[in-house]
Amino acid sequence: MKILFSEIKKLIPDLKVNPKAIGEALTSSGFMMDGFEEIEYSSKKDYLLSFEVRQNRVDCFSVIGLAKEVAAYYGLKIKLPIVPKLVFPENKLDIKVAVPKYVKRILAIRIKGLKNKRSPGWLREYMAFHDINSANLLVDLSNCVMFLTSYPSHLIDLNKVQGQISWAMNRNFKEMVTLGGSKIPLNKDELIIQDEKNIIALAGIVGSRAAEIDSKTTEIVTETAIYDRSIIRKNSRSLKIITEASTRLGKDLDPNGLEFAEKLLISMILKYCGGKIDSQFFDYYPQRRIPPKIKFDPNLPSIFAGVEIPENKVIKILKNLNFEVKKIGKNLLVVPPQGRMDISLPEDLIEEVIRIFGYNKIPSNEIPKLEIVENITPQNIYLGEKIRDILSTLGFDEILSWPLTKKGDNEMVNYLDWNIVSTQNSVNEDYPDLKQSMAVGLVNQLQEYLKKNVEHIKIFEIGKVFGERGNNYEEHEAVGILIHTFFKEKKLSIIKETTEKLLRLIGLADISYMESKNKPQIANSYSCWDIVVEEKVIGILYKLKPQKSNQNTYFAEFNLDEIVKLLEKIQNKPVVELTQKLIVLDANVELQKGETINDFLAEIKKKIKSENIWSIEIIDEFSLKEKIRYTIRVFYKELSDQEAKKIHLKIFNLQ
């Protein structure tokens, strides 16, 4: 919101501070100055100040609103523009409101005998400061009142209107040509103003050409209205039209302040364009808004600020902000002023008091002595950090990539039994899906590095992968590792070694591999294994199908959440105390090709009590014609020779 220093001075005649100080005061109290410029206005030196207005303070999207804030900060009085007494004849204004659900208040009046013309220099300059092209005197006055009061208004050329004016939902119009000349296709669910033939305006957003004010306009209807802000926001967003009016009416404007704005506009039109009021004062206000009465403990601002703010100071600040304050016992009864739709709770009043008292009066140089609390950091956070350290020590660079992927990417890399999660309104239409594997980002990064002649590519990423299973959206944290080599340098062993080093360093030892059940399309299907720890598949390791004949790329991925679960399980196992020597027994087994030794060993493990197993190892492997012979060595603990032999013979069917 832009405001001229001269405007503030005019509204607060007793103000004695310089424009920079005003900027600092408003910044401190909630309206950050984001622009300050020395300018010339009406042939005089002036300053144009620009402020970021709080989203819940639509009353301050106006000169008067910001001036009230300045006056409150300095404890000064504001002198509002005087609206002369207006006389309204009995003539009826033919207006219908067909959508009471969306209309909170409408004020309207008919003026006849106007003389519209080009705006005077001061008004054209004023519009330019607000980045608005001057249209003509009537339209500029309407905009001027909006900048002064926050309330947008709309002028309708009555000579162009056919029949009754009504507020309704659009059912008939397929398009509208705006005042600016743009043709907008309509969706038939917009709140509109119409006559019996044409659409006159998208209510609260923009007027149409049908009843446009021009230099020949002599008879108008001025209307100011407040709507349910949700319909304005919805229409504005769906039609992609954002105007000064929709910005304000999409927020919570106080209907009680509408009368001042409408009467100010009428008086200005009569002053600058002549003419005569020709109708009664139309006021549609079915449900009058009653401001809240808030019981308020004046000690609360001190408690919240952490410094003493005396009660008399609290009352003074509230009164300077135009709140009604009554003392009732130890408490205050506070009623917010017109326009302050953001005030309904004691906490709102606490903020009002503290922001004017000044945040700069609250010390910031003391480190708070907050009590010690329980550490609730989940294990996956520590684990992620540990993995980052391990992988960077092993020479891997960390990358972060887009979680959104191109259509088709997931189909290439997915190896889990889940569906793709797609966004409905991705910023980039080419990237609608959430990634199912870390391979997407790592392979993209690889390709970028190769384009830029980067060598020695060893990269990793830790992040979320996403999928949908049984109508549930799932995500888990995953670690992806990628190694790329040129020529005939084959490094499958390196990614296997890295995998094992990583898993061992984080505390997992029982690592094995089995041929992947779900092989991603990007993988060489003959070099693709599931990574198994403690009989649980925790990830995948594969060689990529060659992107180019002279290059090799290897990839591994782990499910971090599964690893955390495994670590928690393993950590529960107690340290063992060895009281007897281990009994070592071998057994030869022959498996049909196709049967896996891992499955066989898993079955064997189930048959021995865990407290009696030290380890089970494959010490030899020999291929026969249709079978593979394995020599298995079992280390039994806490058993006598005889006991161990008995178990051994039984579980290997050697009896």
Add this chain to the structure above:
Amino acid sequence: MINLNSKIINIKDLLQKLEKNLSQVNSLDELKYLWREYLGKRGIVKTLFEGIKTLTEKGKKEKAPLIQELEKTALKLFEEKEVELKKSQSEQELIKQTENLDYTIPKIGHLHPITQTIRMLNKIFVEMGYSIMDGPEVEIDEYCFWRLNVPQNHPAMDMQDTIYIQEPKILLRTQTSSIEARVLENYKPPLKVVCPGRVYRNEKPNKSNHFIFHHYQGIVVMEKISLKDLFGSISYLFKSIYGPDVKMRFRNKYYPEVEPGVGADMQCFQCHGRGCQLCKGVGWIEMGGAGIIHPNVLKMTGIDNKKWMGFAFGLGLDRWVMAKYNISDIRTLLGGDLGYKYYENENTI
């Protein structure tokens, strides 16, 4: 048997001859043959010893010590030669087994600048007793908006242009405050938590804005807490990072989940408050938002807002990282253009 009576034994010549022979020996096998020639059963020295018997007593007294001296010296020379040969042989062996040093320097791994920045912040907060939490990135509107006092159609929605999975319920989280909502729901106070994480907005990427970026959220819930505690915590954070002389400014700002709300600014490190392009002429750079947790937020999670109070703060990480690493385009952080120099290790945090 040699008759030594008529023979003059010149030890010196014999030894010179032996030394010459030894110098020509290159292997232990050759040495063995030479040893036999001199010291073997039929060797020169043995033959000389046997010849002693042919001598007169006087002759024996005269020549026997010479032969003994010859034997002693020869033995010594052979031993020395053997040691020399053995040493040489083992070196030959080592030479055969030599492996060349791989002169390539191993690559140094790097952590992403975002990770490094998160670690730097985590370190400061963990020392102050905070826990670290994360939450889902695919969120429901309940945790992203209305539990944070941001109902549908609230003006704050202007700031939240959301990417939806299933509008209006399921979305990509727009702020790490969603983690705050989950923490408040699932853990009992007192609490001190920081939540670093990735967030999404429906915003066209350009040099300074991206639809994916990183937030760092903090929440504290205690029986008694104030803006003074909040300002002290944020000042401590910035002083820890930028040094004790850093100048901070706190001002009122609107965020629906807090009240009173706070904007935290740092004096521009480029112009020191005079105003420049970086700070858009105002002398201050906005570093984050904060405030006392709104009573509605506590109430919605079942926390008694009469007993407990809390503060929350949120920082945008990406701009910090860009400033620190001199990265001019935010898209670099999550794209293919981020590279690491081969030899430099910046994992110092």
